[in-house]
Amino acid sequence: xADVTQTPRNRITKTGKRIMLECSQTKGHDRMxxxxxxxxxxxxxxxxxxxxxxxxxxxISDGYSVSRQAQAKFSLSLESAIPNQTxxxxxxxxxxxxxxxxxxxxxxxxxxxxx
Amino acid sequence: AQSVTxxxxxxxxxxxxxxxxxxxxxxxxxxxxxxxxQYPNQGLQLLLKYTSAATLVKGINGFEAxxxxxxxxxxxxxPSAHMSDAAEYFCAVRILMDSSYKLIFGSGxxxxxxx
Numbered sequence: 001x002a003d004v005t006q007t008p009r010n011r012i013t014k015t016g017k018r019i020m021l022e023c024s025q026t027k028g029h030d031r032m033x034x035x036x037x038x039x040x041x042x043x044x045x046x047x048x049x050x051x052x053x054x055x056x057x058x059x060i061s062d063g064y065s066v067s068r069q070a071q072a073k074f075s076l077s078l079e080s081a082i083p084n085q086t087x088x089x090x091x092x093x094x095x096x097x098x099x100x101x102x103x104x105x106x107x108x109x110x111x112x113x114x115x
Numbered sequence: 116a117q118s119v120t121x122x123x124x125x126x127x128x129x130x131x132x133x134x135x136x137x138x139x140x141x142x143x144x145x146x147x148x149x150x151x152x153q154y155p156n157q158g159l160q161l162l163l164k165y166t167s168a169a170t171l172v173k174g175i176n177g178f179e180a181x182x183x184x185x186x187x188x189x190x191x192x193x194p195s196a197h198m199s200d201a202a203e204y205f206c207a208v209r210i211l212m213d214s215s216y217k218l219i220f221g222s223g224x225x226x227x228x229x230x
Contacts, residue, residue, distance in 0.1 A: 004158070040124060042205060042220040043159075056213065090158055103149075104218060106158035 003027045004107035006091050012113045019078040021110050023091030030095070032074040033104065034058075034066060037088040046089075049074055081114040088112075117142045117210040121221035129229045134178075134193040136224045138206030141187065147209040148189045149218065150180055154202045162204070165189060176200070201228045 004025045013019050023032065031050050035043040045058030047066040055066060063085060067075045078085055088111050092104040122137040140146055147166050151159040163174025170182040176199075180191045191204060206221040 040222055042222040044220075045217060048217070050215070056215070058217070092159075103161055103164065104159075106151075106160070108156070108158045 004091060004093055004105055006089075006107040006110050008110060009108065010111045012115065013081055014115050015080075015082055017081050017114075019081050019112065021076045021089055021091075021112070023074045023076070023107055025072050025091075025093045025105075025107075027093050027095070027105060028071075029093040029105070030071065031093060032068065033092040033094075034064075034074070034076045035090045035092065036060070036085075037090060037109075043090065046076065078112075078114075081112075083114045086112060086114045117146075117208055117219060119206050119208045119219055119221040121204075121206050121224050123224055124222065125225045125227065127227040127229060128196045130198055131195050134191070134196045134200065134226065136191040136204050136206075136226065138180075138189045138191065138221060139187050140189060140206075140208045142208060142210070144211075148180075148182065149207040149209075150174065150178070150189075150191050151205045151207060151220075152176075152202050153205065153223075159205065162191070196226075196228045198228050198230065201226055 007022045033048045034046040037043050044060050049055050049068045052068045065077045088109050090109050091107040094104045118141045120139045149164045150162040152162050153159050163172045165172050165182045173179045178193045203223045203225045205223050207218045
């Protein structure tokens with residue numbers, strides 16, 4: 001089984017709809033991240049969490065919210081989706097013990113299309 | 116500000132030829148640098164990382180990268196390209212922001228390997 005899983009893998013939705021993307025990990029890591037990937041822009045950090053009581057905004061948090069339900073689960077929500085949120089979304093984890101090297105482990109991604 | 120620049124959004128090589136993917140960084144402190152690879156329809160996978168030890172870093176699948184402080188570069192190389200190396204490659208630098216470390220990714224370089 002994969003260490004970092006994301007559901008759904010693909011989603012098509014309409015403008016104004018609320019969408020939730022889910023991430024689960026079995027690595028036992030404390031830190032979890034949400035990124036979006038756009039062609040030519042690389043990955044940009046949306047939100048990150050260092051433990052279940054710690055949530056922080058990243059580079060591009062506007063229009064998004066997150067919930068850390070447990071150490072292993074970190075969800076990303078789009079309260080009212082808009083077309084420019086069409087992108088590939090990645091969840092990642094890293095180990096607090098390994099924070100010095102910040103090796104992050106990525107899920108397979110969720111491709112979201114907002115019409 | 117700390118950042119990463121990848122020169123060339125697309126690189127095309129023949130099978131068996133040298134692979135050279137360029138990455139330059141900007142950092143006010145000694146950097147930690149990473150190369151990740153993204154195969155089609157998959158998440159990012161760590162290729163190698165530089166954490167201020169040896170300047171020549173060897174990674175998986177025959178890739179290596181050399182940290183050159185005088186050139187602020189961390190280029191990725193492989194002596195002989197395989198068809199299976201076709202993927203997108205991302206360089207990243209660790210930065211300290213809001214009292215915690217995060218990764219800043221370059222915009223990516225897509226490697227095409229011709230038969």
